[in-house]
Amino acid sequence: EVQLVESGGGLVKPGGSLRLSCAASGFTFSNAWMSWVRQAPGKGLEWVGRIKSKTDGGTTDYAAPVKGRFTISRDDSKNTLYLQMNSLKTEDTAVYYCTTELGYCSSTSCYWGPPDYWGQGTLVTVSS
Amino acid sequence: SYELTQPPSVSVSPGQTARITCSGDALPKKYAYWYQQKSGQAPVLVIYEDSKRPSGIPERFSGSSSGTMATLTISGAQVEDEADYYCYSTDSSGNHRGVFGGGTKLTVL
Numbered sequence: 529e530v531q532l533v534e535s536g537g538g539l540v541k542p543g544g545s546l547r548l549s550c551a552a553s554g555f556t557f558s559n560a561w562m563s564w565v566r567q568a569p570g571k572g573l574e575w576v577g578r579i580k581s582k583t584d585g586g587t588t589d590y591a592a593p594v595k596g597r598f599t600i601s602r603d604d605s606k607n608t609l610y611l612q613m614n615s616l617k618t619e620d621t622a623v624y625y626c627t628t629e630l631g632y633c634s635s636t637s638c639y640w641g642p643p644d645y646w647g648q649g650t651l652v653t654v655s656s
Numbered sequence: 657s658y659e660l661t662q663p664p665s666v667s668v669s670p671g672q673t674a675r676i677t678c679s680g681d682a683l684p685k686k687y688a689y690w691y692q693q694k695s696g697q698a699p700v701l702v703i704y705e706d707s708k709r710p711s712g713i714p715e716r717f718s719g720s721s722s723g724t725m726a727t728l729t730i731s732g733a734q735v736e737d738e739a740d741y742y743c744y745s746t747d748s749s750g751n752h753r754g755v756f757g758g759g760t761k762l763t764v765l
């Protein structure tokens with residue numbers, strides 16, 4: 529059974545930093561593309577960014593609102609995904625979900641699939 | 657930045673057909689995916705690659721796409737289908753960033 533368990537959320541002041549972790553189990557983590565999706569209170573879903581598997585280059589992509597402030601990384605030896613969030617703003621307040629992403633690359637092209645399995649999320653509150 | 661547009665709300669009576677639309681300029685070249693999110697829960701994928709249904713999703717859920725619009729259809733909607741529904745796709749940039757629609761609240765009563 530696939531399990532994704534986020535941790536590290538909490539209250540932080542504007543301009544501060546926070547690192548979220550996502551412990552994965554039940555699948556071959558090193559082969560998986562992973563992503564973060566957030567949801568502000570009472571609002572819709574917002575894709576934050578992804579990291580490809582190392583086999584597919586291990587590169588990252590980010591949504592415009594977080595690019596340059598957030599960094600996604602992975603430790604395949606620990607089956608763990610990370611989201612480092614710097615220069616936090618009040619509008620970053622949200623539940624942050626860790627997800628698998630159904631993407632892969634062949635020798636000729638890549639398939640950018642959707643978020644598939646989701647964790648239960650961790651709440652990040654940015655407030656003074 | 658790329659946007660997917662959904663109606664904020666759709667309302668049907670039990671047993672009726674609910675249709676939720678999602679419009680986006682890149683949809684003629686990109687797949688649409690649909691999620692169901694019930695209150696307090698994580699989203700669940702109900703349609704992938706425009707019209708395919710994951711295992712375990714009831715047959716009353718179907719999807720289609722034509723031009724710049726994708727549609728989620730729930731035939732014979734049931735009370736338990738009441739939820740928020742989101743479409744998802746990727747943009748046409750070289751990075752294929754993910755994008756969610758704004759979400760549609762489906763009321764079945």
